[in-house]
Amino acid sequence: MVNIKNLHKKFGALKVLDGLELEIENKGIIAVLGPNGSGKTTLIKSILGMVVPDKGEVLVMKENIRKGWNYRKEIDYLPQIANFPGNLRVTELISMIKDLRNKPARDKELIAFFNLEPFLNKKLNKLSGGTRQKVNLVLCFMFDSPIVILDEPTSGLDPVSLLHLRDLLQQEKEKGKTIIITSHIMSFVEEISDRILFLLEGRIYFDGTVADLKSSTGKSSFDHAIAHLISPENA
Amino acid sequence: MLKILKYSFFDLTRSSWSYVYFLFYLLLGFVLLFLNNDLSNAVITLMNVIIMLVPLIGTIFGVMYYYNSREFTDLLLAQPVKRSSIFLGQYFGVALSLSLSLILGLGIPFAAYGLFKSAVIWDFSMLLVIGIFLTLIFSALAFNIAISTENKIKGFGYAILLWLFLAVIYDGLFLLSLIYFQEYPLDKFSLIASMFNPIDLSRILILLKLDISALLGYTGAVFKDFFGTSKGLIASLMVLLLWVIIPILNIARVIRKKDF
């Protein structure tokens, strides 16, 4: 689905991706973890074509993404900060994205799922952060694309919504989608992930299941295993 | 691109700033016409306003809209939409809504005053055409600045500086160089120097209508040829068009390489 070869990216003097190699062929939920500044968001944005790499190539569905923008039809993306044009109403935003993608969408179902009906006619700048994140989730999941990329999907969500999100992710996974996710909530990651990618200094430092991670670090808890990866003597 | 344009435009038509801008022109038009009672005076004042304010508002609005819609842009970038369509769509959305505010804001009072029966209509239409050109040019320049400046404060600073430079400082330097080199034939130089500033260019287009008698007082053959025939009008409009096209192409060029 996604193949990344020798990906390099510098922002000024700062080397963010340094020869990153990645292959994602399998379905399921893949968590991308790593300390701040390890290149998680840059990696995601490289796949989406929002960041132009200095070197290396990204293939989505075997197609080099430099050639075009049409491949993004296969990707649903949830950005980290859900900040939309404030003058639009929720329904207008949803219909606008539907209009742009020109694809059948299951927005009604998702609106019901996240209990967003009361907010549909509100302007986006009047919404709370959590509600906005729900709108963000609706926008992301309504198209049923085979690849889903979620950048910090949990931010701003209350515990109930968090549960909802987890259920939703399970459903999507069962549909056979490839879901790439970044999150800071380790319990959430541990619970849902089929595969963990740990980024450090612009490369993939660890690639495996949660069980692999625990065994390779010799820690029984997921949090500690991650902390062990980041700790200086290890790095 | 048209879809993005449509949404940007509708987004802007709801923004209170568009209404402020529109109401400002409406008020200006009515005040000029009904307090002054003299169409020619109104057109001259309007020219000063258009030459100063349209670039300023175009620049500020352009920069502001770009920064304000950063997240929206991020959202769009992840959609299957061509990059240049996103930015050009937003740009035209801004330029269109500003132009519309200008046309309606000034057009309504002038129409109410019975402009269409008056001979001033040509001067007035010229003013509007120039206002639209300046809007297109300065919002494009603003987009250029905003795209290459991540820092909002800096971006606003550069935008204001650009406006100040083209609206005032440029002419000061221009005048100084004319005085300094006055022993040399300067008519070609001064025509070319005007081409490099869209505000000067617009001003000249208006001069061709309002002050042709004074312009013809100058003896130089180049001036005479330029102002005395339709050459001046055509050349100025062409260069103004270039001033629109080049910044737009530059937007398309820069965003192709840009990271978000």
Next chain:
Amino acid sequence: MGRLFFLLFTFLIFSLQASEIKVCKNCEISSIQQAVDLAKDGDVIRIKSGTYYENEITVIDKSLHIIGENEPVIDAQFNGNAFSIRAENFTVEGLKIINIGTSHTSDFAAILVSRSKNFEIKNNRLDNIFFGILLERSSNGKITGNEITGDARDQANSGNGIHLWNSENILVHNNSIIGVRDGIYLEFTSGSRLTQNFCKNNLRYGLHFMFSNNNDYLDNTFENNGAGVAVMYSKFIKMHRNIFRKNWGSASYGLLLKDIDDSELKNNYFHDNTIAISADNTNRILYEANEFADNGYAVRIRGACYKNVFIDNNFLHNSFDVAYTGRINENEFTGNYWSEYTGYDLDKDGIGDVPYRPVKLFSYLVNRTPEAIILLRSTFIHLMDFSEKVSPIFTPAELVDDKPQMRKIVW
């Protein structure tokens, strides 16, 4: 006896009474010169329509009334004058005179009048001429309703429409003069009135005075001439209710005043001229109730102008209202309306409370560096002019209109 007396009486009457001579192609008399030669004092020569190829038709000391019917054409075939007249009490009327040839040595005219008195030249059409109507040492004449057209291309090879030299008491009324060198030219001519004439597209001046005192020109229109009117080396000229329009070009004026004293300009309209009035060495001129609209310069005053007064004029949307080169020398501006005036009138007496300074710094700059005209109406120039207005350094501080009107003056 009675019978004889009666015969004598009728004979006397007959001989005193003017007779009429007809000229036409098939008439007994088919040439105008022939008719002139046959005619006696007071006779009418009636020329029927047709084309007469004649030149140097000479009238000497005969009071004739030469009248064309249905516009007979006299074609001089580019050879000398058409008419050459030296007489009193004569009339030339209703003719069409064409094809007067140019010459470097003689001023050939359609109608040459010399040393004549009490004459009238009216309703003639003069086409393709060198000089039109040329008067020398003549007086008490009327030139009315003539239409004169030429196609002057350069000044050296063209003449004037109506040319008055060393004449007096001439009325020039309701003529239209298009496309010659000077529409109307006066030299050493006095006591004449020029009214309701129309001068357009003339190469040099619509109307030109040289050394001609005590003349009036009223209600004329001057349009798109090299310069509208040039008044030079003359005194006591009255210029009222004339219209000066569209005199465009680098050396073009609505009205050029040079070495003029004691004259007055009232109720004239100056529209769309490059320079409406250029005044050079003029003294004691009264400019009253004129309208200057949409000119490049309304008034450009060059050196040595003393005691000129500008009162009750409207200055509307000129690129420059007043430009000065030199000192202001007791010239006075008062009670004019300036469309650019931005002052206020708190006591509501219709007079602005802040004096107006009609001279801009920019006009000085343009005078020194003509190319700077391209910066006209630029914001930088506005700022510069504004600061100069607040504290004058380069422009004469005493040149102000201390009673600027708040509203356009209606006379």
